[in-house]
Amino acid sequence: MRLIRDSGILMLRSLRESMRQPAIEIGNLFIPLFFFAVTVGAISSISEQAFGVSNFTGFQLPVAMLQAIAGSAVAGAGIVNDIQKGYFDKLALTPTPRPALVLGRMLADAVRAVVLVGVIIAVGILTGAGMESGPLGTLLLLVIAAAFSLSYTGFAVSLALKTGSNQAVQLSFLLFFPLLFLAPAFAPKEVFSGWLEFLATINPVTYILEGSRSLVLDGWEPGRLLKAFAAIAGIAAVTISMTVWAYRTRKV
Amino acid sequence: MYAIQAEQLARTFKPDIHAVAGIDLAIEPGKVFGFLGQNGSGKTTTVRMLTTLLRPTGGWARVAGFDVTSNGGAVRQRIGVALQEAGLDEVQTGRELLTLHAQLFGMGRRQARERAEELLAIVDLTESADRRVAGYSGGMQRRLDLAAALVHHPEILFLDEPTTGLDPISREAIWRYVADLNRQGVTVFLTTQYLEEADRLADEVAIMDAGTIVAQGSPEELKASIGTDVVTVRPAGHDGVTLKAAETLRTLEGSPEVRVVGDSVVVYIPEGARAIAPIVLLLTESGTEITDITLARPTLDDVFLRKTGHHIEAAPTGAHA
Numbered sequence: 001m002r003l004i005r006d007s008g009i010l011m012l013r014s015l016r017e018s019m020r021q022p023a024i025e026i027g028n029l030f031i032p033l034f035f036f037a038v039t040v041g042a043i044s045s046i047s048e049q050a051f052g053v054s055n056f057t058g059f060q061l062p063v064a065m066l067q068a069i070a071g072s073a074v075a076g077a078g079i080v081n082d083i084q085k086g087y088f089d090k091l092a093l094t095p096t097p098r099p100a101l102v103l104g105r106m107l108a109d110a111v112r113a114v115v116l117v118g119v120i121i122a123v124g125i126l127t128g129a130g131m132e133s134g135p136l137g138t139l140l141l142l143v144i145a146a147a148f149s150l151s152y153t154g155f156a157v158s159l160a161l162k163t164g165s166n167q168a169v170q171l172s173f174l175l176f177f178p179l180l181f182l183a184p185a186f187a188p189k190e191v192f193s194g195w196l197e198f199l200a201t202i203n204p205v206t207y208i209l210e211g212s213r214s215l216v217l218d219g220w221e222p223g224r225l226l227k228a229f230a231a232i233a234g235i236a237a238v239t240i241s242m243t244v245w246a247y248r249t250r251k252v
Numbered sequence: 253m254y255a256i257q258a259e260q261l262a263r264t265f266k267p268d269i270h271a272v273a274g275i276d277l278a279i280e281p282g283k284v285f286g287f288l289g290q291n292g293s294g295k296t297t298t299v300r301m302l303t304t305l306l307r308p309t310g311g312w313a314r315v316a317g318f319d320v321t322s323n324g325g326a327v328r329q330r331i332g333v334a335l336q337e338a339g340l341d342e343v344q345t346g347r348e349l350l351t352l353h354a355q356l357f358g359m360g361r362r363q364a365r366e367r368a369e370e371l372l373a374i375v376d377l378t379e380s381a382d383r384r385v386a387g388y389s390g391g392m393q394r395r396l397d398l399a400a401a402l403v404h405h406p407e408i409l410f411l412d413e414p415t416t417g418l419d420p421i422s423r424e425a426i427w428r429y430v431a432d433l434n435r436q437g438v439t440v441f442l443t444t445q446y447l448e449e450a451d452r453l454a455d456e457v458a459i460m461d462a463g464t465i466v467a468q469g470s471p472e473e474l475k476a477s478i479g480t481d482v483v484t485v486r487p488a489g490h491d492g493v494t495l496k497a498a499e500t501l502r503t504l505e506g507s508p509e510v511r512v513v514g515d516s517v518v519v520y521i522p523e524g525a526r527a528i529a530p531i532v533l534l535l536t537e538s539g540t541e542i543t544d545i546t547l548a549r550p551t552l553d554d555v556f557l558r559k560t561g562h563h564i565e566a567a568p569t570g571a572h573a
Contacts, residue, residue: 006355009352013341013348016348017344020384085341086336087339088339089305089339093303093305095329095356097421162358
């Protein structure tokens with residue numbers, strides 16, 4: 001399968017790129033951990049009385065995960081860079097299957113996401129987040145990280161292909177922050193006021209967050225996990241369609 | 253079979269910019285074809301269509317016998333392309349970049365490494381192979397780009413302004429590689445805004461202006477088509493003097509074509525050697541002092557000027573060096 005082989009080759013190229021720019025990855029790790037530390041520091045002593053969460057460290061861990069995944073989604077920016085440098089054309093002139101050009105970078109994002117999330121989980125466990133679902137649950141969290149990364153990064157990739165512009169790609173971050181905070185990031189959605197609870201209910205990120213959280217706090221809850229994967233699949237369906245459409249109608 | 257063939261090939265950009273307005277090409281295998289024109293003449297658009305990167309909006313083109321629209325994959329297997337402004341990934345090293353390309357052309361890891369090594373030697377980059385491309389000079393980047401285009405032993409090589417912005421030594425090196433490749437049987441389609449480059453490398457030249465081909469033939473044919481010698485006179489003094497001298501020279505016997513180019517007057521006249529004395533006489537009589545006078549056979553520059561009404565304006569050299 002040329003597609004798999006070439007995607008792998010291009011993924012390695014993209015990973016090599018990150019290894020050579022380590023400051024970026026350090027930033028991607030620092031920001032979620034910093035927010036994790038200050039949020040836990042500020043709220044954990046009152047979280048039990050305020051909204052009945054005794055293990056606020058574990059409650060916050062998936063938020064740091066999702067932040068790290070969003071931060072490491074650089075496929076779109078990478079593609080814009082390749083397009084602007086003219087290197088994308090160079091790659092497009094090889095017989096490699098077209099989707100590999102995009103998939104290689106997306107897979108690299110997923111790998112980065114898994115590595116960063118692995119570090120974050122380790123930090124979480126060391127600081128008392130606990131992991132009710134055990135090692136297998138940890139593994140599943142990494143799978144969620146990879147799957148969410150792939151579905152999420154597709155959004156920026158489609159904008160990159162369509163416009164070849166960095167500004168458009170920056171938009172994808174603007175999209176993520178509302179999604180993350182219109183979800184039960186700091187408190188369970190049961191304590192939200194009506195409008196916010198409604199938005200959180202229709203926000204797919206809510207279910208990814210709650211599914212991941214259930215693995216940390218409660219152990220194995222198939223219903224929640226199913227909803228998490230359904231939400232990821234939903235996001236993926238949208239971003240994959242967008243990417244295919246963007247490639248077909250590409251200007252640049 | 254032609255290596256490259258096109259009929260009424262056209263590309264219109266919205267709303268109605270006719271970048272390429274219907275051109276015909278018939279290039280035989282093993283030739284070096286020079287595609288001459290200034291920025292915006294449609295050269296690059298033509299190359300992008302012939303290399304399957306851009307869909308034509310009119311006409312058709314076949315490269316290595318395959319239609320560029322319906323059979324792009326087969327075309328890409330057989331062509332090597334070095335695009336304008338060497339599009340390279342600057343974070344990789346030269347060796348990594350060539351190995352990657354060889355792999356994408358279907359080679360195994362080991363074979364790809366060997367091919368990369370070979371190509372690095374061909375373009376004299378072995379010593380810099382493990383440095384990142386970002387640190388390469390303009391000339392080195394072009395050489396690497398050329399090497400990347402050669403990974404799969406293409407039958408036809410497309411070079412879009414391969415030497416624009418390079419210093420003379422780097423340019424000379426690129427010319428040498430291109431000539432070598434052509435000797436090995438590779439057909440070369442070369443766009444350039446340097447007349448010297450076309451003259452030096454190309455078996456056949458097409459002059460592109462405003463989306464159409466205005467002249468085509470071997471450099472010798474094109475120069476002979478002028479049918480005259482070229483006498484260039486530089487009068488002493490400024491604009492007014494030059495214009496007046498041109499007026500005077502238009503009254504020469506046979507009323508030759510006279511053009512003002514910068515501070516010189518160019519006279520297209522048959523048997524230029526015999527015309528020098530009358531030119532000097534006429535100007536002296538009209539009170540014009542002459543700083544310089546030269547007689548030359550027509551160059552491609554004269555052909556270009558004749559066919560398009562303007563000089564080719566090349567981008568300044570050293571821009572990316």
